Amino acid sequence: MPAINETLGQYSELFMLLAAGTYTVAFIAFAWDLAKSSKTFHALDLKAAAAAGAEKVTVAAGRVGATVGLGGPDAGGPAGRAERPTSGLTVESGTAAGDMKYAAERRVPARVAVALTVLGVLIHGAGVVTRALGAGRVPWGNMYEFLTTGAFVAVAVFLITLIRRDLRFLGTFVLGLAIIMLVAASVSFWTPVGHLVPALQSYWLVIHVSIAVLSSALFTLTFAMSALQLLQSYRQKNLAAGRADNLAFMRVVPNALSLENLSYRINAIAFIGWTFTLMFGAIWAEKAWGRFWGWDPKEVWTFVIWVVYAGYLHARATRGWTGTRAAWLSIVGYACVIINFTLVNTVFNGLHSYSGL
Numbered sequence: 001m002p003a004i005n006e007t008l009g010q011y012s013e014l015f016m017l018l019a020a021g022t023y024t025v026a027f028i029a030f031a032w033d034l035a036k037s038s039k040t041f042h043a044l045d046l047k048a049a050a051a052a053g054a055e056k057v058t059v060a061a062g063r064v065g066a067t068v069g070l071g072g073p074d075a076g077g078p079a080g081r082a083e084r085p086t087s088g089l090t091v092e093s094g095t096a097a098g099d100m101k102y103a104a105e106r107r108v109p110a111r112v113a114v115a116l117t118v119l120g121v122l123i124h125g126a127g128v129v130t131r132a133l134g135a136g137r138v139p140w141g142n143m144y145e146f147l148t149t150g151a152f153v154a155v156a157v158f159l160i161t162l163i164r165r166d167l168r169f170l171g172t173f174v175l176g177l178a179i180i181m182l183v184a185a186s187v188s189f190w191t192p193v194g195h196l197v198p199a200l201q202s203y204w205l206v207i208h209v210s211i212a213v214l215s216s217a218l219f220t221l222t223f224a225m226s227a228l229q230l231l232q233s234y235r236q237k238n239l240a241a242g243r244a245d246n247l248a249f250m251r252v253v254p255n256a257l258s259l260e261n262l263s264y265r266i267n268a269i270a271f272i273g274w275t276f277t278l279m280f281g282a283i284w285a286e287k288a289w290g291r292f293w294g295w296d297p298k299e300v301w302t303f304v305i306w307v308v309y310a311g312y313l314h315a316r317a318t319r320g321w322t323g324t325r326a327a328w329l330s331i332v333g334y335a336c337v338i339i340n341f342t343l344v345n346t347v348f349n350g351l352h353s354y355s356g357l
Helices: 002-067 077-083 096-105 108-135 143-164 168-187 204-240 248-252 256-289 297-318 324-341
Strands: none
Touching: 002 108, 002 168, 002 248, 108 143, 108 168, 143 168, 143 204, 168 204, 204 248, 204 256, 204 324, 256 297, 256 324, 297 324
């Protein structure tokens, strides 16, 4: 059995490596899509400017013709109508219609990136399952397993969300974070397949940690959205001030308000999950150590995360904290999640020091 478990662990590590490689190619494809979007929209803008200039010339010529009796805006017949500039928006003009067609039909790199992401998440899932089979338990008993499983859930949630909403603009950021998580797991937090410490040998591990993993994955998505919201807000202010659009690739991203609203809704769901994480953790602590709360560093930071996101939801819903302030508060909450997972697990000594290092 130990030999089989070790073999399964090795297969799991191989799957994780293949998944990271596939994610990297998909990440490049998503980045290529954004870069191509920037160039395409720049070309559309040039065509729109040229069309606008031609329209002005046509209008001016019509006015001159009317002055000298050659016809004009009121000239009848097919010839008169043919000379008038069209008032509708055309795809080639670089207008909103052109942007929509590009986003919906012409983003081949994005479709390739999504296909690669699906392949990567299947390979990643195989790595998580073989790790579980090798360990004979759920695969989130240490930092290595939490990171690899958390990255899998984050990408899986991203793909599931794509069924309802076109969030391909998040692909670069979500996959970038997933790659960082897998690399950190393999380089800094690698742990061989093994049994859990006695305190973790409980069904509460499945309940408590699985909800924590899912909530952290959702917080990862909202972190990416909040970062994009800040970029989009900066871009929109520049455009309103008449400055050049130096972030043309952001035209495939929804406006700042839409990003903020979507991030708020997902944060609300993740916050409910984190509330259950806190509650079930307290119940598990009472079962394991005979007390619900002991001011252990992990317990404190779990509560800090809950307070920050509770403050975010309350401030945005009742105090009018919208725009960049809400985005920054969401980012602060995710920073607390990172601190809770890294520094608290590796620097502070406590009852929750199960990093496996």
